[in-house]
Amino acid sequence: MYINYSTSGQLVLPMDIEVLIPKHHLCRIVDIAVEQISPKLLSSLHPGGGRPSYHPRMMLKIILYAYANRMYSSRQIAKQLGENIYFMWLSGNQKPDFRTINRFRSTRMKDIIYQTFFGIVDLLCKEGLVKLEDYYFDGTKVEANSNRFTFVWKKSIEKYDKALDEKYQQIVLGIERIVKEDQLAENEKDFQEKLEETPITSDKIKETIKEVEVRLEKEPKNKELKRAKRTLEKDLLPRKQKYEDQKAIVGDRNSFSKTDHDATFMRMKDDHMRNGQLKAGYNVQIGTEGQIITGFSIHQRAGDPGCLIPHLDLLKKYNRPKPKVLIADSGYGSEENYTYCEEEEIEALVKYNTIDKEQTKVWKQQIGRLENMVYDEELDEWICANNKRLVFTYESKKKSDNGYISIKRTYQCIDCHNCPFQSSCAKDKDTKSISVSMENQKQRKEVRERLSTKVGDKKYRQRKIDVEPVFGQIKHNRQFQRFSLRGLSKIQVEWGLICAAHNLLKWTKLISH
Incomplete structure (x- = not known):
């Protein structure tokens, strides 16, 4: 049971607010998007019992509209409900207080935030704004709402x-x-x-x-x-x-952090003291297409490489269409991630960390670099640029945080003593040794081939103007540089609302041109 709610004809005197709202205004897009979300999904938010609750559609509309307008405080949102005609129209002239707004956002929404977000993405797909084929992937760190020094x-x-x-x-x-x-x-x-x-x-x-x-x-x-x-x-x-x-x-x-136990201390680029100081925060990862966010995830680890697989697994959990092409920077170019993409039949346009350096003259002149050696497959030996051979000595295994086991083979030179490059190549050691994953070498070769094609090169260049500007729009244009809520589940809700609001803004911009 809900309080009677309608977006038309709230004010008979002196006039209907709706006539003051432009045809393609953002609040109309918010209204259209939320009205098309599954009723079953939103009805699950009402626990039942007690006095009638505010309608979840109305609550979601005012929160999304607020986030799209750089208002993240529940007190600010409650204030706008009595002053701003766009908020008044979306709310049907109802005025929930800041506690009700905050409770709905932080508690009620936490179980359905991904379904709500993906519902809006599917709506954008029906409108022809995204195809859900290319997946431009990147991450950033956002400061937690916690004391900076209670670590x-x-x-x-x-x-x-x-x-x-x-x-x-x-x-x-x-x-x-x-x-x-x-x-x-x-x-x-x-x-x-x-x-x-x-x-x-x-x-x-x-x-x-x-x-x-x-x-x-x-x-x-x-x-x-x-x-x-x-x-x-x-x-x-x-x-x-x-x-x-x-x-x-x-x-x-x-x-x-003592004030937000789910937050981890990470080194952030946009530190308030501009010196890379550690701050409690979360690592947020997004996938985009045409600067529209098509997937997001929150992580407690600082490093990006280990976030890719959990992110893609999250898409599978919610039965999202599998990306045909994954485009990401060299921070995600690990053997584990390449193997995962191969198994999932996703074309990975993901650079590895040394791919650009390998093309430089300085790199090619370094005789001790593995990339400058030739592999003798028949004898299982590596031959350096000075024609010295490195023979296999032992094999080791390493397990990642996600459970992936990589196998590395170590090779050692048998004739380093008479080599004129011994001091620079072996770095003052008696003999030169290298540790190499043969699987990763094969993957790197395939990546170079994919990125050398016109299509691959074009898509990878597109990454800089597709996913990276989204973070700029959210963190700088809309001033979202610190979470308002605490705890991983609440952080997921807040970032999900930010992403949904961003998509609605993009939708408004595209249809108004």
């Missing part, structure tokens, strides 16, 4: 936790000496080794405290036992519990 580092947690464990071991050894002085003198080494092998947890410290309490019942005047119990209770146990909680929060990341 916790994983290495510090592990360092202090290790020191705590050592202190606990010393206390336990001291307790054992008090109770069993003679016996421990004989078996102290064995007892200490056993103690070090057992993981120390807050539960184990609690058990030790109980054991000390039992012993104190027999020796109530033992000052050393009392001191040990006090140290365990007041110092070690609270700290151990704190470190366990922090380890659970940080997970596989290297840091987190």
